[in-house]
Amino acid sequence: MPIENMNSRPEPLEAPRLGEPYLLTPGPLTTAYEVKEAMLRDWGSWDGDFRAMTAELRRELLDIAGDKQGEFDCVPMQGSGSFSVEALLGSFVPRDGKALVLMNGAYGKRIAQTLGYLGRNHVTIDKGDYMPPRGAEVAAALDADASITHVVVVHCETSSGILNPLKEISDAVYSRGRKLLVDSMSAFGAVPAGIADFRYEAIVSSANKCIEGVPGFGFIIARRSELEAAKGRSHSLCLDVHAQWDAMNKTGQWRFTPPTHVVAAFIEALRIHRAEGGVAGRGQRYARNRDVMVAGMREAGFETLLGDSWLSPIIVTFFSPAHAKFQFETFYELMKQKGFIIYPGKLTVVDSFRVGCIGRMDEHVMRRVVAAAQTSLAEMGVDDAAPPEIALAERNRLAA
Numbered sequence: 001m002p003i004e005n006m007n008s009r010p011e012p013l014e015a016p017r018l019g020e021p022y023l024l025t026p027g028p029l030t031t032a033y034e035v036k037e038a039m040l041r042d043w044g045s046w047d048g049d050f051r052a053m054t055a056e057l058r059r060e061l062l063d064i065a066g067d068k069q070g071e072f073d074c075v076p077m078q079g080s081g082s083f084s085v086e087a088l089l090g091s092f093v094p095r096d097g098k099a100l101v102l103m104n105g106a107y108g109k110r111i112a113q114t115l116g117y118l119g120r121n122h123v124t125i126d127k128g129d130y131m132p133p134r135g136a137e138v139a140a141a142l143d144a145d146a147s148i149t150h151v152v153v154v155h156c157e158t159s160s161g162i163l164n165p166l167k168e169i170s171d172a173v174y175s176r177g178r179k180l181l182v183d184s185m186s187a188f189g190a191v192p193a194g195i196a197d198f199r200y201e202a203i204v205s206s207a208n209k210c211i212e213g214v215p216g217f218g219f220i221i222a223r224r225s226e227l228e229a230a231k232g233r234s235h236s237l238c239l240d241v242h243a244q245w246d247a248m249n250k251t252g253q254w255r256f257t258p259p260t261h262v263v264a265a266f267i268e269a270l271r272i273h274r275a276e277g278g279v280a281g282r283g284q285r286y287a288r289n290r291d292v293m294v295a296g297m298r299e300a301g302f303e304t305l306l307g308d309s310w311l312s313p314i315i316v317t318f319f320s321p322a323h324a325k326f327q328f329e330t331f332y333e334l335m336k337q338k339g340f341i342i343y344p345g346k347l348t349v350v351d352s353f354r355v356g357c358i359g360r361m362d363e364h365v366m367r368r369v370v371a372a373a374q375t376s377l378a379e380m381g382v383d384d385a386a387p388p389e390i391a392l393a394e395r396n397r398l399a400a
């Protein structure tokens with residue numbers, strides 16, 4: 001390679017061919033044209049070709065999880081990601097078990113809510129909007145209550161974008177002989193979440209996050225011994241992970257109509273994921289997206305909710321400017337006109353918005369996102385993007 005090219009940035013990725021805006025959102029997200037193109041033909045769900053696709057999908061996902069010993073298996077499940085989370089909880093938390101849910105945002109809350117629907121005994125550690133649950137407090141909670149059998153945690157809490165410290169949490173759980181279940185929906189495929197990265201019994205993600213497929217199914221990667229033990233435990237026919245697993249192993253088919261086109265798109269998404277260098281390659285592109293976007297936005301006067309050590313390469317929360325002329329709805333529309341769909345914030349204390357780093361886009365796009373944000377502010381007559389004092393006080397609470 002000629003010297004002058006050695007530090008060159010990667011070639012820009014192809015822009016959406018239909019001219020649709022980029023989705024700077026945590027899924028559904030912008031997908032490659034080839035992923036969409038893979039959906040142009042029909043498959044019979046019983047046909048050998050489709051069964052082979054299901055087998056390939058399961059094998060590839062286990063490969064991404066680094067299951068070399070065949071200790072784990074992968075069970076795809078129809079529906080959005082929350083269906084798979086509900087399937088996971090109903091199948092792996094025994095009816096006489098007790099879960100400790102670590103909450104620091106909307107997805108942790110949803111886990112506790114789901115356990116409530118399922119009638120599973122549970123307690124929570126609620127850290128509010130974005131403070132991370134730490135290993136030491138998990139250890140203390142487990143020491144104080146011997147009846148807790150399982151801990152459930154969100155890997156990247158997509159509502160703030162924080163990357164929770166999974167290794168220390170997992171160590172706390174297993175040093176006390178309990179079991180860990182992980183919602184890695186928005187991290188799996190781009191953030192290390194393999195069985196060698198931290199210990200767990202089961203981890204769940206979905207087609208339309210970091211693997212960059214289209215929405216329609218989720219998947220559960222679980223220890224085989226846990227899958228065996230889940231027999232007869234689920235509250236739900238459709239969301240019974242053991243039954244889905246057992247039927248898939250016996251027939252190669254999904255129990256009920258599979259999202260055939262979504263699976264075909266996912267196979268193509270997996271091929272692209274592999275070609276990009278797997279979890280490491282994908283993670284690098286997303287991290288670069290984040291770094292370029294955050295640096296540019298800070299230069300424009302915006303402030304992030306989280307300090308650098310907690311920022312995930314998945315999605316970033318920015319405080320809304322305090323300026324009287326700033327209105328999120330207008331900002332959203334102006335950004336959309338420029339080709340970028342952003343995401344409202346989910347903080348309860350102060351106004352915020354989110355910008356995703358995942359999907360089929362790169363740093364070249366992120367530079368245009370920053371330019372679009374600056375232009376949009378100018379169009380609104382906002383000459384200062386600084387957040388209100390109270391927002392910065394919030395952030396300092398996290399840093400302390």
Ligand SMILES: *Cc1c(COP(=O)(O)O)cnc(C)c1O
Pocket residue numbers: 026027080081082083085107154155156157158183184185186206
């Ligand atoms: C996206 C996501 C889910 C699932 O959401 P659905 O809308 O049901 O697909 C669950 N947990 C986390 C952390 C997520 O990011």
